[in-house]
Amino acid sequence: MLEIKGLSKSFGGIHAVSNCSFGLKDYVITGLIGPNGSGKTTLFNLITGSIPPDKGEIYFKGNRIDGLLPYKVAQHGIIRTFQLTRIFPKMTVLENMLLAPLHQTGEILWSLWVKRRRIRDEEKAYREKALGLIETVGLSHLKDQFAENLSYGQQKLLELGRAFMADPKMILLDEPTAGINPSLIRKIMELILKMKESGKVFFIIEHNMGVIIELCDWVFVLDNGEKIAEGKPKEIQNDPRVIEAYWGV
Amino acid sequence: MKRIVHLILISLGILIFINPSASAQDTYKIGAAFALSGAIAVYGEGFKKAVDLAVEEINTAGGIKGKKIEIVYEDNKSTPKDCVTAVRKLVAVDKVPILFGPAGSSNFMAAAPVAQESKVVMLSAQGAAPALTKAGEYIFRVFPSDVLQGKGISDLCVSLKYMEVPIMYVNNDWGLGLKNVFVENFKKAGGKVTDEIPYDDGKTDYRTELIRATKGNPKAVVNLTYITSGAVMFKQTYEMGIKTQWICGSAAKAPKLVELAGKAVEGIIGTYPVFSQETKEYNAFRAAWKKKYGDDKVPIFGEYNYDMVYITAKAIEKGGYTSGGIQKALFEVAKGYRGVTGDKTFDQDRGVGSEYGVWTVKDGLIVDYKK
Amino acid sequence: MDLFLHLCVMIIIYIIFAMSLNLEVGYTGLFNFGHVAFFGISAYTSALLSLQQVPFELSLLIALAMAGLWGFLLSIPSLRLRGDYFGIVTLGFGEIIRMVFQNEVWFTKGPMGLPGIPKPILFSYRFATLSQYLLLTLGFAALTFLILRIILRSPFGRVLRAIREDEVAAEALGKNVFFFRIKSFVIGSLFAGLAGTLWGHYTTFISPGDFTLLETILVLLIVVLGGKGTEWGPVLGAFVLIFFQESLRFLRLPAEWTRYLAPLQQMIFGGLLIVLMIFRPEGLLKEKGRGSNAGN
Amino acid sequence: MTSILEVQNVYSGYGKIEVLHGVSIQADSGEIVCIIGPNGSGKSTLLKTIFGLIKPKRGVVLFSGRDISLKEPEEKVGMGIAYIPQGKNIFPSLTVRENLEMGGTPLHDSRVIEKALQDIFQRYPVLEKRMKMKAGSLSGGERQVLALARASMVQPKLMLLDEPSLGLAPKVIEEIYERINAINHAGVTFVIVEQNARKALKSAHRAYVLDLGINRLEDTGERLLNNEEVKRLYLGG
């Protein structure tokens, strides 16, 4: 599905990601772990096109996507969330959701005048879908509130819901449980599992090992920008290289 | 939503119902859309002083048929946009049949259609651009057109045998208009304009423009400048040790310029619409000015504004306080009228003619130039 | 009454002008400090064409096209810049355009201005008197309002607001931020052009002095005061601001004071802005939460 | 031994996000106390709260028995607390010498600062050699040494270190910890936050384990090093 070959990126002489190669195959939920500063978020940024790689190639479903601008990558069906949530503060929860679908007819200026009916129908369908998803993430009572009025945990849920709303082929989650309380973590995990049922593919950065072990089918471990291990979560746990990366020498 | 509608309605209501005070029924109101603020407020303040002087004299002498004159000043902020609003306000709210229009040709051009369309007489003591003659039958000016002055400057150059001159001018309607007339006349007279240098008024540094103008050491440079830019320019010319004969237009003939630039303007010459300063009218005016304001620094064009008030008063007296009456009476009362600035007879374009004289600065005073 | 009509025409032209800026500043988050350039470009285009006897319908269309075209040309290089730098580039553009009006005398008659711009004739109806012109501007204002409302309430407008809120997130959702910004800028320029055209044909005289930075600041104030990012903000802002400005004429203060009054008014203006920014930066009207309106 | 720092049941966070949900720690005079825990457990937030960059929502911070919960960082520096943030902890456009001078700000008197500076140069000849270089041109390890030296300028009683080993090679980490031990021997108390736990635990007298914003464990460094529960927290279990 996602194939990374020899990917490298350095900032001012420091290698954030160096010569990383791996393939996400049929695993439904793949995890990406590693100590602080190991290059996890940089790797996500490279995949989604936020920063161009220095070297290496990225393929998604056989199409080369490295060097594409973020919106192009998104249009290939890769939608991400951010470590510090990025919602649209002065837009309502519902509007935040409605933004997500790709290729909306109503986003083309010309069709606003000539395809009014189609836009109306589309919007109606999206609206229903959005309301459904809002209910799933448990924000129905807040749907007409500005997103800035939500608590941080609720914003995380909204961001997750928005990613689902985009109907992507693959979802990249950057620390979906960071900074929220344990009961919400539970809820987010359930949501991810539920979406997994409906056939979504996930790639997750997470430091909460409990979450990784429970959710992931396969885990990659990064340290100092290099992939040091991959495997089933249980195996990874006992891998000496991984322990060393976390514990130090 | 409701609150917005309320706010809008209230403001509209206040706009409509503000009633121009009815207390002023016992006076003849005359509008004056002057530049009391903004870029050319320096001129506006001087105009106002001259107008006030004339009004005070007329009122002290018993007014017009026992009624006093009242000037309703409206600030035109020196912009065309606000000129329109100011004239609109005078016409619609104060309901004046006659008003004194703004100075500066573009301001004047913006305001003139409003007066013409409302059939209100508009007089100006400064609008000099040639195009003003086409503004309509309600638009008058007691000031000679630039066509005459441009020719005047050209003649001056020719008579002083300056046949190759560069020209600098303030890059606005007045400067450009005058420059065009000058260039046309000068070429006709066999002269050669070596360079044309427009510049913006109100800058602090003109050194390089001056250097470009005096490149090749021309014997004379024509500079159609205002007080503000002129003061800076002549000072910088002096400092840089540039020696050339400056030839200016009427807008620079101002005591303020001498005050600002001191000895740097010593010896510059310029044309101005001439009127004799030896007449009894002028002497009376000068005495009155000194009495009221304590100095004899009559502001530029002050005399024209003064005359404008007198002609207006006479026209109201003769034609009655209606715009139609005033419009007709203006021709009659001005015919052969000798004001401070000489003969004020209107031609068919509702303008006045004039001779052009030459002024110079000598020992810090503006005096007539003699070869 | 004429003054009242005149002020209404002015206010409405400013409303159109402010609405177009609101699209950029309020909805898309573009700090455009050279908006007056587009106002001027189309005022000049339409005036020059009309003076050549081109019918109003045609000259209006060409004027709008010119404003839009210049908006497009400017936006391509400058929209890559960060917000405040974009503001400076547009400011520079606005000033340069004004200098072109001023200096290209062969074309624009420079500082002499263009007098005698004919009153518009639209479908053989001549809008000559004040009240007729008021109707015309009102019609165009309503049209502008409606078109902008349709655009801004559509999914397209939703994307614009998303870009204003967080361009990175919008981009991550597959929205081509650059393209949307260009479109917003071009539409904004177009409607600024409409306001400019109406302005020129109203005063019948335009000169470079009408298109200074001060004008941009005035509309910016209208937008900010009224409440940026709201449908009615520009309308309210234009009414309040121009009302405030003009009401001083009615205080019937002695003319001697004018020398003090004019700067005092501007001082109040400036002070008001500061106070507003400190205590109510969102303006008179607040942006409210609303759901999607396009679907129902 | 007297307790120099006591943090009692502190709740704290950024804006809407509450990160610490009631954390208590304590450090005795002359100790090296290490705080470890996985990413996002609130270690850095705890240090910032102690230092006053974030004000606790609840709970108190005591320094030598005085309540300093709501004091500004500037005041705390004057009281003898130094803090070295993680990552960007030097002024890149200032020279090495100027960086050190900045560390001496609370000393006020120029002569005192100059004396402290000479002192530092004696102990860190490396820095003396580079004193005219822009700090931005130093390597990662040198930056960390500079930050440590700068904090030592005022001879603080307590030093708060946020991930001093972040992004450094093992050899360099070794050197940094040697320096820390040396300063500690001179009587300075340390509270060190580390994710890379082994090195820190070896040096630490005592350590706390945080997880998800609450205390999990407290023990001596040596014992925690071999504690299976800690491993589980890091690597799941």
Place this chain on the structure above:
Amino acid sequence: MDFLFQSILNGILAGCIYALFAMGLTLIYGVLNFVNFAHGELIMWGAYFLYFLMGKPFGFPLPIALIPALLLTILLGIGMDRFVFKPLRTANRLTLLIAALGLSFLLRNGAQFLWGAELRTYGFEIKRGLRILGISITLNQVAIILTSIVCIVFVYLLFHRTRLGKSMRAVSDNLELARVMGIDSKHAIQFAWVIASVLAGVGGILLALDTNLQPGMGLINLVKAFAATLLGGVGNIWGALLGGIVIGLAENLGVLVISPGYKDAIAFGIMVLMLLIRPSALLGRQE
């Protein structure tokens, strides 16, 4: 050739004035990270303060009036910060920008309110310039160039030799880290305003000595100063000088070639080009 050399001198003179203004701008930008649109008015008020003290009823001679005039300018600068910018420290850029615009309006018209729109001078006699190698330079102009150099050297020494200056640089590098050092950031910010005000005051007075006083004198030069700031790199003192002189030269030499009507467009043009070609280079800071 004389006119070319003279033009170069003129360019350098204009550039020195721009540089003095630009330094103040860049200083505030460095510490507070915003463009102070009202800086031009600080300049103008500096010049008017001197005018005020030299006129009735005080009638102080120039050297005596200079110090209190600068003190008044400092007071104004600190007041600007205290009453307008301090309450807006955490506000977004547009809000700050509009507030600064408002302040500029308020102060400019305040001066017009008190002194009117007309030109004023300090009333010194106009002197011919000295002629050196065919170019002419007045004592005022020598003073402008010298003072600019002195100011820049002074600011440089201040920033690199004094503790206060160094702590200001530290604050501008990393505010949070500066607080961690116990550096009183409020004090440093206030000090930045003091220096910016002094520079503005000196610049305004020099400009007025060389030319005239008028309420718009700050604003018309501010845009150039801004272009100079961008050109030299925001937050860079030597850059401000270099940028100022480049803009000054470009303008003055440009006028010899193109229509002087476009003189102001030159600075804008350079600024726009710089932004479009090398937007990243303008940030002027390493890292």
